[in-house]
Amino acid sequence: MAGPERKVWSENYSEWFHKVISETPIYDTRYPVKGTGIWTPFGFRLRSSVLNIIREELERTGHDEVLFPQLIPDYLLSRESEHIRNFEDEVYWVTHGGKTPLDVKLALRPTSETAMYPIFKLWINAYSDLPLKIFQVVSVFRYETKATRPMIRVREVSTFKEAHTAHATREEAEEQVRTGVEVYSRIFGELKIPFLRSVRPDWDKFPGAERSVAFDTIMPDGKVLQIGTVHFLGQNFSKAFDIKYMTKEGGYEHVWQTCYGISERAIAALISVHGDDRGLVLPSNIAPVQVVVIPIVYKGREEEVLKACVGARDALQSAGIRAALDNRRDLTPGNKYYSWEMKGVPVRVEIGPRDLDAGTAVIVRRDSLKKVQVQIGSLAEAVKEAFREIDLELGRRSRDWMETKVRKASSIDEAKEELDRRGGVVEMFWCGRASCGQELEKAIDARILGTPYEDEIAVGQDAKCILCGEVALKKIRAARSY
């Protein structure tokens, strides 16, 4: 499928991304605080579309939305030792109320475990209160020391969807992890974002987790972006926060917990994996505007053309399609095409004098820019059919592209060369020892993503660790990452 070029997109991704988010516009980076940004009206609508899909999936699977406070007292934040050890260098502190120094320092939440779990202790009394499954969408703050990047590495994560669950047994909580992974797989499936699911190595788990499963995607420049994580917390937090429930038998037991999160990185990925040199390309379910109708007015037939366009827009809207009419008089059609293409509107409808005479309209797909003429009476049907094709194509194209970026390597040199030359992800065999894993990271100058979620332990009989040469127990993935 030809479509517009993806030259800048692939060769100068950083520039492309910045240009797209600022020109569309989606996200304004000019706010004078490092690592923050502004969601513009269009960007906010795009963000809402993504959140709607996330909310729908979570609510459908029994999660209730809540909202906890932003401020966390220092004694709570530091209660789980591993958790605080990993976050303490990047916490923002509120130390004053006006001019008065606070007796208890308050953290701007870097994540909400320590805000929520003392309250879980109050909410959970008996087994009948379990399972507890909640989520919230909030800003979290992390004082990033690495270079910040709009939407990708920020100090105020402005779109942090975090879900937290509590269960009676280890098995139930482990089952919830699998459910969480499936929920996220469906969400990214809806967004047509291809992903790899990896079990993070022990040295890169979420602070306080027993096990972390991560979703990664590959960006146009070949670097990997983490777009979601699902954590099994075991009883680490429930013991630290003393969250107990009374069992059927009358004894007390600490709950078993999970948590999982998605941030605006998912939106950065959505923008990046589908885009081309004309700007955004959006799946129809995400696009804030699904169809734009553009009148091709000629002198003498303005009224007639405009009337037909209004009719077309209304017909599309009554068919449940988010349609807009661009009747700005001072822009040429070409000008309008470019601006709506930048916004990623999946389908454009053109109606001009030729169409009036023939009783037709022209529809143009954003992904391929292919034009077809359809009968005006069946416009809505034709548009819906185009949506189906576009959505299929976007899913196929992004998945195929990612697959070309995942390679196997059987030696250190091969792995390093692959990463140097094409980026992406390399898969290797690994004995499972942390020492080998961390040495591997240094040797190939990459980050270990972990082992495939789907087949954590399945490797061939004669597989050897890429580093020490001993029997391999696992496959391991590595990549250059954001």
Place this chain on the structure above:
RNA sequence: GGGGCUGUAGGCUAGCUUGGUCUAGACUGCGAGGCUUGGGCCCUCGUGACCCCGGUUCAAAUCCGGGCAGCCCCA
């Protein structure tokens, strides 16, 4: 964490070495009007900036110090 570079209208760019002629630009955007409209038409008029604070100086976009912000490289 270490090092380097940068900051001039909404965007992009020149000027900075050697302080004064620089309230710069045939660009783009934005506003008004005209002419147009099947891929960024054209014309006229208008609009807008030297990141912040301090210092040096008769004089600072330019030199110095600090802050804030951004980019790049290394760990």
